[in-house]
Amino acid sequence: MTPGHASPGRRPVIAGLGLTDVGKFFGxxxxxxxxxxxxxxxxxxxxxxxxxxxxxxxAGVTRGVNLSLHRDLGLTxxxxxxxxxxxxxxxxxxxxxxxxxxxxxxxKAVLCVFGDxxxxxxxxxxxxxxxxxxxxGWRGLLTSAGISGANPLYxxxxxxxxxxxxxxxxxxxxxxxxxxxxxxxxxxxxxKDPITLADHEASxxxxxxxxxxxxxxxxxxxxxxxxxxxxxxxxxxxxxxPVLGWGQSHPGHLQRHHDDFGLVTGAVRSGRAAMGMAxxxxxxxxxxxxxxxxxxxxxVSLEDYGFCGKGEGGAFAASGALxxxxxxxxxxxxxxxxxxxxxxxxxxxxxxxxxRGQAGERQSPEHEVVLVSGNGGVxxxxxxxxLGGAA
Amino acid sequence: xxxxxxxxNDETAAFFDGTARGELLLRTCPSGHWSEPEAACCTTCGxxxxxxxxxxxxxxxxxxxxxxxxxxxxxxxxxxxxxxxxLDEGPWWWTxxxxxxxxxxxxxxxxxxTVPAEDSETVPYFVPA
Numbered sequence: 016m017t018p019g020h021a022s023p024g025r026r027p028v029i030a031g032l033g034l035t036d037v038g039k040f041f042g043x044x045x046x047x048x049x050x051x052x053x054x055x056x057x058x059x060x061x062x063x064x065x066x067x068x069x070x071x072x073x074a075g076v077t078r079g080v081n082l083s084l085h086r087d088l089g090l091t092x093x094x095x096x097x098x099x100x101x102x103x104x105x106x107x108x109x110x111x112x113x114x115x116x117x118x119x120x121x122x123k124a125v126l127c128v129f130g131d132x133x134x135x136x137x138x139x140x141x142x143x144x145x146x147x148x149x150x151x152g153w154r155g156l157l158t159s160a161g162i163s164g165a166n167p168l169y170x171x172x173x174x175x176x177x178x179x180x181x182x183x184x185x186x187x188x189x190x191x192x193x194x195x196x197x198x199x200x201x202x203x204x205x206x207k208d209p210i211t212l213a214d215h216e217a218s219x220x221x222x223x224x225x226x227x228x229x230x231x232x233x234x235x236x237x238x239x240x241x242x243x244x245x246x247x248x249x250x251x252x253x254x255x256x257p258v259l260g261w262g263q264s265h266p267g268h269l270q271r272h273h274d275d276f277g278l279v280t281g282a283v284r285s286g287r288a289a290m291g292m293a294x295x296x297x298x299x300x301x302x303x304x305x306x307x308x309x310x311x312x313x314x315v316s317l318e319d320y321g322f323c324g325k326g327e328g329g330a331f332a333a334s335g336a337l338x339x340x341x342x343x344x345x346x347x348x349x350x351x352x353x354x355x356x357x358x359x360x361x362x363x364x365x366x367x368x369x370x371r372g373q374a375g376e377r378q379s380p381e382h383e384v385v386l387v388s389g390n391g392g393v394x395x396x397x398x399x400x401x402l403g404g405a406a
Numbered sequence: 407x408x409x410x411x412x413x414x415n416d417e418t419a420a421f422f423d424g425t426a427r428g429e430l431l432l433r434t435c436p437s438g439h440w441s442e443p444e445a446a447c448c449t450t451c452g453x454x455x456x457x458x459x460x461x462x463x464x465x466x467x468x469x470x471x472x473x474x475x476x477x478x479x480x481x482x483x484x485x486x487x488x489x490x491x492x493l494d495e496g497p498w499w500w501t502x503x504x505x506x507x508x509x510x511x512x513x514x515x516x517x518x519x520t521v522p523a524e525d526s527e528t529v530p531y532f533v534p535a
Binding site for chain 2: 139141152158159160167174175178220221222224272276277
């Protein structure tokens with residue numbers, strides 16, 4: 016399948032993958048982590064930095080990475096350079112943008128880079144995503160009511176799903192438990208100790224219906240991928256992972272009356288676009304890496320991508336379908352819940368490893384089609400990628 | 407759990423003038439469509455000549471949560487009930503909900519106002535109607 020009207024030699028592939036240390040460590044800034052990840056991705060590909068002619072930069076919650084990354088990398092005479100921001104959808108959007116740059120001939124080798132350093136010594140993890148200024152204006156009005164950060168807003172979305180479809184906290188717990196099992200097989204994961212449904216139910220409330228084990232981690236780290244053409248990747252060091260399809264969706268109902276709120280997300284449109292471009296259906300997908308800022312996000316995304324029917328996500332999660340040995344290989348690195356939280360780079364990183372067949376003991380035997388999701392804001396921004404098995 | 411203080415800025419000045427009078431102001435367009443106070447254009451027809459109009463301040467709970475603070479040394483933690491309220495005019499409003507611990511979808515509610523701190527604007531919250 017050739018996306019768009021690209022000539023065969025300009026089919027986009029992911030040829031390099033970089034991941035720094037991730038988790039709770041201090042002493043390296045977001046910009047330094049981003050630069051390190053970029054260099055790792057270039058080295059992984061077996062390319063020289065001087066061959067990189069495109070750079071897409073994405074900052075996390077600390078906004079610590081910007082265009083000056085090209086200077087930190089010593090990159091000159093770039094054909095493509097930009098900051099991108101669609102929150103949790105940014106990683107997928109960067110790969111899509113880079114792929115369009117490759118197919119059009121705009122650039123020949125594009126780095127997509129993310130870095131974040133929310134964890135600071137002597138400060139709680141929750142402070143990283145809490146209010147940062149004296150509450151003022153519309154945002155301040157929300158803070159005044161106790162609504163700050165993503166937790167309460169996603170909780171309101173999840174509650175709506177529970178009200179409408181009878182979804183239960185125990186069903187959400189199945190997702191947390193399954194992903195922790197996967198994380199135990201991922202050397203990069205922050206949380207590897209097994210958990211049970213009882214542990215999930217016993218974990219403290221964060222924002223009802225979410226308990227602590229429904230919420231993603233907070234991590235410092237950097238990640239990068241290198242996108243180039245299939246032709247250029249032929250003699251590179253790693254198996255090239257084809258980017259078969261991409262799609263985005265931005266429903267545009269940011270905190271206003273929206274009857275689908277919490278029930279149906281933009282992943283429907285984004286997934287349809289990406290799978291359509293790739294010429295596949297959901298039945299063809301071997302491995303799924305879904306953005307999992309909360310257990311609920313996984314559940315509603317499973318429905319919206321079509322892995323189960325609308326409203327059936329809870330029953331599907333509780334059916335034993337998830338986790339190692341289940342019928343759907345989902346968030347095989349432990350995801351953001353148990354692996355690490357580098358926004359959309361978390362599912363993308365695991366997807367590339369799986370597509371290459373390099374995921375160690377958690378490797379899926381079938382990995383011809385890997386679906387990756389990104390989700391930003393509060394279900395406001397969606398990006399989907401379909402990756403092919405490495406040649 | 408009480409509400410926190412908030413200050414005004416250019417975008418919210420008219421809104422907080424309203425809350426000081428005991429009014430929850432929304433935006434209306436010349437065709438009579440209602441939009442949320444933050445709207446820069448009509449959410450129904452897109453026009454930008456919006457006026458401020460007072461809501462009746464009544465509505466129903468669309469969804470709710472209770473936000474828990476980090477546990478203190480004695481194990482206790484703050485619990486604040488929040489909700490999405492569908493105002494009877496149509497717009498949704500993200501707000502604090504008081505005098506009810508376990509609301510349910512569809513609960514009828516009405517607006518109330520408080521000044522959380524000496525240097526704060528008057529802020530709206532909701533209680534069961």
